[in-house]
Amino acid sequence: MAQIEVRHLTKIFTSKDAKVDALKDISLEIEQGDIYGIIGMSGAGKSTLVRCLNYLEKPTKGEVLVDGKELGAMSEKELLKQRKDIAMIFQHFNLLMQKNVVDNVSFPLLIQGVKKKEARRKAKELLGIVGLEEKEQSYPAQLSGGQKQRVAIARALASDPRILLCDEATSALDPQTTASILDLLKDINQRFGITIVIITHQMSVIRKICSRVAIMAQGEIKEHGLVEEIFSHPKTREARELILKDSDGEHGDTAGRTQDRLMEAKKIRIVFSENSSFEPVIANMVLKTGRPVNILRADTKNVGGIAKGEMILGLPDDEKLQKEIEDYITERGLEIEEVTGDV
Amino acid sequence: MFSSEVIQMLVRGIGETLYMTLASTLFGYLFGLPMGILLTISDKEGIKPNWALYKVLDVIANIVRSVPFLILLIVLIPFTRMIVGKSYGSTATIVPLVAAAVPYIARMVESSLREVDAGVIEAARSMGASTFTIVTKVLLVEARTSLIVGVTITLGTILGYSAMAGTVGGGGLGDIAIRYGYHRYEADIMAVTVVLLILLVQIFQTIGMKLSVHLDKRK
Numbered sequence: 001m002a003q004i005e006v007r008h009l010t011k012i013f014t015s016k017d018a019k020v021d022a023l024k025d026i027s028l029e030i031e032q033g034d035i036y037g038i039i040g041m042s043g044a045g046k047s048t049l050v051r052c053l054n055y056l057e058k059p060t061k062g063e064v065l066v067d068g069k070e071l072g073a074m075s076e077k078e079l080l081k082q083r084k085d086i087a088m089i090f091q092h093f094n095l096l097m098q099k100n101v102v103d104n105v106s107f108p109l110l111i112q113g114v115k116k117k118e119a120r121r122k123a124k125e126l127l128g129i130v131g132l133e134e135k136e137q138s139y140p141a142q143l144s145g146g147q148k149q150r151v152a153i154a155r156a157l158a159s160d161p162r163i164l165l166c167d168e169a170t171s172a173l174d175p176q177t178t179a180s181i182l183d184l185l186k187d188i189n190q191r192f193g194i195t196i197v198i199i200t201h202q203m204s205v206i207r208k209i210c211s212r213v214a215i216m217a218q219g220e221i222k223e224h225g226l227v228e229e230i231f232s233h234p235k236t237r238e239a240r241e242l243i244l245k246d247s248d249g250e251h252g253d254t255a256g257r258t259q260d261r262l263m264e265a266k267k268i269r270i271v272f273s274e275n276s277s278f279e280p281v282i283a284n285m286v287l288k289t290g291r292p293v294n295i296l297r298a299d300t301k302n303v304g305g306i307a308k309g310e311m312i313l314g315l316p317d318d319e320k321l322q323k324e325i326e327d328y329i330t331e332r333g334l335e336i337e338e339v340t341g342d343v
Numbered sequence: 344m345f346s347s348e349v350i351q352m353l354v355r356g357i358g359e360t361l362y363m364t365l366a367s368t369l370f371g372y373l374f375g376l377p378m379g380i381l382l383t384i385s386d387k388e389g390i391k392p393n394w395a396l397y398k399v400l401d402v403i404a405n406i407v408r409s410v411p412f413l414i415l416l417i418v419l420i421p422f423t424r425m426i427v428g429k430s431y432g433s434t435a436t437i438v439p440l441v442a443a444a445v446p447y448i449a450r451m452v453e454s455s456l457r458e459v460d461a462g463v464i465e466a467a468r469s470m471g472a473s474t475f476t477i478v479t480k481v482l483l484v485e486a487r488t489s490l491i492v493g494v495t496i497t498l499g500t501i502l503g504y505s506a507m508a509g510t511v512g513g514g515g516l517g518d519i520a521i522r523y524g525y526h527r528y529e530a531d532i533m534a535v536t537v538v539l540l541i542l543l544v545q546i547f548q549t550i551g552m553k554l555s556v557h558l559d560k561r562k
């Protein structure tokens with residue numbers, strides 16, 4: 001039995017002048033211990049769906065079962081108790097701004113009636129897990145975005161949840177911080193076996209940590225399955241668009257770029273030293289991987305059959321491919337180092 | 344400059360004004376705070392929407408607030424008599440002052456609590472917090488600096504009202520200003536009472552602002 005089961009979920013928002021079908025007959029199963037991604041463009045209904053998973057939003061029709069128990073059949077009191085098992089983190093962290101870090105993390109425990117001293121002890125332990133023990137007396141306003149999200153994660157873990165819902169948890173963070181938060185989530189998933197549901201509009205997030213993904217558009221799930229499968233054989237237009245958008249980069253100035261224009265997510269410097277034998281390394285590599293790279297700068301000389309100098313390459317935004325390329329180059333005895341900024 | 348009787352009278356005036364202002368604000372919050380909380384949570388965007396309750400409180404607040412204070416004071420005379428036993432003097436003035444303050448405070452509280460980030464409330468709900476917990480542990484805590492600013496403003500307003508009530512026999516500095524300045528043309532005494540009133544407002548304001556800045560952890 002799946003840990004989370006969504007059956008024919010429909011959510012209609014009715015206001016004075018409009019009726020929005022935010023969710024249209026969604027069915028979904030999420031297994032215990034999985035990291036499940038839900039991706040879609042803005043307005044697709046992702047937040048609405050995830051808020052139905054802990055009944056912060058009451059569905060118009062359909063059922064949500066968590067560990068076989070139907071949330072819709074629960075009394076208000078049972079529901080409040082059930083939410084202890086389903087923690088949530090948010091795009092804007094949603095910390096108590098007037099409470100310091102340790103009190104923020106203790107908060108869910110105090111709600112459950114844990115003694116203050118015991119709550120603080122546990123909070124400090126959790127701050128250790130997220131790597132923020134030295135910030136326990138700070139206030140959220142004194143922390144960076146990444147640190148705030150770590151506090152939020154510690155807070156989410158306080159009630160020993162079995163499920164962690166993340167609604168755009170990394171969307172307000174820069175790529176590096178995003179990566180570190182995703183690593184932390186993965187670590188938590190493996191260490192505690194917590195099922196994680198990740199809502200995002202960034203394919204890179206899905207690719208980095210999810211095992212399964214559902215693609216949402218216009219309140220429907222267009223496609224779902226294993227991440228690799230969807231990446232290699234996207235069946236729907238929505239999936240293809242999201243994958244394309246991803247390789248086009250989360251780099252801001254996408255306007256004016258054509259889609260087949262190469263985006264370099266990573267730049268590396270290759271140093272050709274005395275002992276590297278002369279062969280058309282780059283050309284061979286392109287032939288082998290089947291993906292072009294950008295030569296951003298080259299300063300090499302052919303000295304008696306030996307290439308000397310350096311070259312800077314822009315690699316495509318695909319970690320697997322990047323690794324492949326880098327491995328290929330290092331296998332040929334060349335040194336590489338990553339460079340950042342303009343070259 | 345002034346005779347010792349006048350000085351004594353001014354000191355007593357300050358005491359009465361402070362007594363009326365502080366007591367009215369205290370009782371005002373006793374009723375106004377819960378009313379403001381109920382207005383906030385029963386609103387359709389609130390955490391426990393209840394259209395009927397909201398509408399009733401909303402209408403009461405609007406009616407009471409639109410009645411000029413002097414009229415309220417007169418209309419409430421029988422009621423005041425019933426509670427205090429008489430309808431003049433500082434203690435009796437507290438009754439209409441509270442009546443005027445409650446809806447005012449409720450609106451003030453409502454606007455402070457509305458400033459609390461919806462995301463934080465959502466986070467608390469996701470942890471299984473009950474409505475009561477959200478009010479006491481999230482709304483009142485997160486809005487505390489704004490609430491204190493509200494108290495400060497309320498004190499100033501009530502002080503002004505108490506001076507107005509003084510003119511119809513309520514005691515305090517307002518009473519003195521009218522009796523000496525208006526009826527006896529002793530402009531210097533009136534000037535002093537006005538300066539004293541301004542000073543009191545200043546003091547409330549300074550203390551309140553200092554406190555709220557001190558308690559604000561958002562920066």
Ligand SMILES: Nc1ncnc2c1ncn2[C@@H]1O[C@H](COP(=O)(O)OP(=O)(O)OP(=O)(O)O)[C@@H](O)[C@H]1O
Nearest residue numbers: 013020022040041042043044045046047048049201
């Ligand atoms: N409380 C509400 N009242 C009315 N309409 C709503 C409400 N919440 C969401 N909607 C509508 O439901 C649809 C789905 O919204 P939702 O927030 O779930 O999208 P999303 O996929 O999370 O988008 P984003 O990536 O921008 O967060 C949107 O059209 C939105 O306008």
Ligand SMILES: [Mg+2]
Nearest residue numbers: 046047048168
């Ligand atoms: Mg959303």
